[in-house]
Structure formats: C-alpha cells, structure tokens
Amino acid sequence: MTELSSARVRVPCSTSNLGAGFDTLGLALDRFLDVSFTPDSSGALRVVREGTLRALLEDETDIVAEILKRRVANVDVSGVLKMHSDIPVGRGLGASAAARVAGYDLALAVQGLPRDDAATFDSAYRQEGHGDNAAPSLFGGLRAVAGTEDGPMVMSLSLSPQVGFAYAAPSVGISTDEARRRLPEAVSHGLATVSLGRLVALLQGLAEGDADLIRIGAQDELHVPHRMALIPRASSVISAGMDAGAWAVTVSGAGSGLIAMCDQSNSEGVAKAMHQAFDEGRGDPECVGLSLRPTERGLERVEL
Numbered sequence: 448m449t450e451l452s453s454a455r456v457r458v459p460c461s462t463s464n465l466g467a468g469f470d471t472l473g474l475a476l477d478r479f480l481d482v483s484f485t486p487d488s489s490g491a492l493r494v495v496r497e498g499t500l501r502a503l504l505e506d507e508t509d510i511v512a513e514i515l516k517r518r519v520a521n522v523d524v525s526g527v528l529k530m531h532s533d534i535p536v537g538r539g540l541g542a543s544a545a546a547r548v549a550g551y552d553l554a555l556a557v558q559g560l561p562r563d564d565a566a567t568f569d570s571a572y573r574q575e576g577h578g579d580n581a582a583p584s585l586f587g588g589l590r591a592v593a594g595t596e597d598g599p600m601v602m603s604l605s606l607s608p609q610v611g612f613a614y615a616a617p618s619v620g621i622s623t624d625e626a627r628r629r630l631p632e633a634v635s636h637g638l639a640t641v642s643l644g645r646l647v648a649l650l651q652g653l654a655e656g657d658a659d660l661i662r663i664g665a666q667d668e669l670h671v672p673h674r675m676a677l678i679p680r681a682s683s684v685i686s687a688g689m690d691a692g693a694w695a696v697t698v699s700g701a702g703s704g705l706i707a708m709c710d711q712s713n714s715e716g717v718a719k720a721m722h723q724a725f726d727e728g729r730g731d732p733e734c735v736g737l738s739l740r741p742t743e744r745g746l747e748r749v750e751l
Contacts, residue, residue: 472604611710662695
C-alpha cells in the first residue's frame with residue numbers, strides 16, 4: 448500500500464466570458480485557493496475550511512476532498528485537508544474550476560507523482576463542461592479554449608498591462624446550472640455572426656488596451672441578457688461602473704458578480720462605485736467589491 452505524503456497546492460481564481468467570449472475565454476486573477484494535505488493514522492479525512500469557504504454548509508460536498516478520495520488509488524485517505532480561499536463562492540470567479548484543478552494535482556502530489564497538466568485540464572474540462580475557467584486557473588494568464596477533433600486546445604493570448612479589472616458582487620450567489628438553464632437552446636446565424644465579430648474586437652482590444660474595441664467586445668446577446676435577470680441591481684451597478692470610468696461592465700462567468708474593464712489606474716475607483724451600488728448603504732459584509740490584477744501564475748505546488 449502506498450504511503451501518502453504531505454503536499455500543498457495553490458490555484459488562482461478566474462473570470463470568464465468577458466462579454467463575447469462565451470465559454471471560450473478566461474483570465475486568471477489574483478485571488479487564490481490554497482489547499483494542503485497532511486496524512487495521519489486517524490482513519491478519516493478531516494476537512495478544515497478557512498476564508499470564504501467557511502460560508503459553505505457543513506454537509507455541502509467539498510470538490511477537493513471528493514477528487515482526492517477518488518484519485519488516490521488503493522489507499523484510505525486519512526489525514527487533514529486544509530483549504531483556505533479568498534475567492535467568493537458562486538459569484539462568477541471560477542471557484543469550482545479552481546477546486547477541480549487543485550484537487551486533481553493535490554491527489555498526484557500526495558502520491559509522490561509529478562504534475563500532469565494535460566490530465567488535470569482534461570478532468571476539469573469534463574466535469575465543468577467547458578474549459579474557460581479551468582485553463583487560466585491551471586496555466587495562468589489570458590486563455591482561450593477551442594474544440595478540435597483531438598479534444599480541447601488551450602491557447603495563450605496577449606493582454607495589455609493597461610487593462611485593469613474591477614469586480615463586485617451581491618451577497619447572494621448564483622448556481623451555474625441555473626444560469627445555464629436560462630440560455631436559449633438555439634440562436635440565429637445572424638446573431639452568431641455578430642457575436643464572432645464582437646469576439647475579435649474583444650481579443651484585439653485586450654491585447655492593445657483599446658477601450659473602444661473592448662466596449663464593442665463586451666457586448667453580448669448569447670448569455671449576458673439571460674443571466675442579468677438573476678442578478679439583483681445589475682443594471683444600476685453597471686451604470687455606476689460606467690459613470691466611474693469603466694470602459695465596459697459585464698457578467699463575470701455565470702454571475703452573480705460583475706466584472707469591469709477599465710484603465711488599470713482606475714480599477715479601485717470603479718470597484719468602489721460598483722460595490723456601493725450593490726450594497727446600497729446596508730454595510731453587508733458578504734457584498735464585495737475588489738480591484739483585481741491579472742496573474743500569470745497558474746497552478747503551483749508550494750513547499751510546506
């Protein structure tokens with residue numbers, strides 16, 4: 448029987464879609480999930496949740512724990528699984544994809560096995576149903592995922608350092624499954640063509656830091672209008688972000704968070720304005736507003 452080792456991994460959050468990049472585009476941002484495993488002889492796996500994970504219900508399934516138990520072969524997983532996250536859960540920053548990436552690599556690490564990024568991505572992609580969050584969480588940076596005959600292909604894209612990101616979310620999250628059920632089953636060829644043009648503008652705008660192109664590329668009719676109805680005060684928050692100088696504001700992932708693209712020097716002001724519009728003076732600690740920075744750091748194994 449294989450003896451398990453202590454291990455620790457760290458994975459960034461991600462925003463996805465950014466408007467016209469529906470299910471294809473994602474960006475790693477500087478909020479992280481940090482998980483570690485320490486084996487013992489207790490005969491049970493004890494999960495310790497810290498940070499934003501404390502808000503989860505006691506009986507709610509832990510993605511990392513489930514993957515760890517499933518991927519560690521022929522061994523009783525006994526020890527302490529400690530998880531700390533500053534990623535808001537269920538609010539459009541890829542918390543579940545980060546957990547799937549972290550869980551898969553942690554399972555390799557505790558068995559003394561090297562990283563297998565292709566297998567890690569494939570597993571997350573199959574479980575998530577798309578790779579726009581898993582790709583940046585695993586590899587870092589701005590990433591696109593394209594389907595091929597041989598499976599999904601991940602591409603690294605250029606991002607101007609001039610582009611800043613401001614994020615805000617209400618205290619309530621949104622189920623990704625519920626957000627996806629709101630989408631239409633089919634769209635017209637005309638809408639598909641318009642959407643492709645917007646995606647090209649978005650990619651060029653992000654690469655060049657071009658506010659006008661980003662504004663065009665953030666427009667969307669494939670998913671954003673259908674998800675906006677699930678987000679309380681979304682229209683007023685978008686208006687607040689634009690009034691504060693944002694180039695564009697759209698739904699982050701499936702929501703409930705909104706992400707703004709703006710000049711990097713103005714991201715804190717935009718985040719504050721959006722947060723105030725969500726909170727409406729209530730002082731709700733679960734309502735968040737953050738200036739986020741892109742990160743090239745994807746999955747990392749961390750020394751204990």
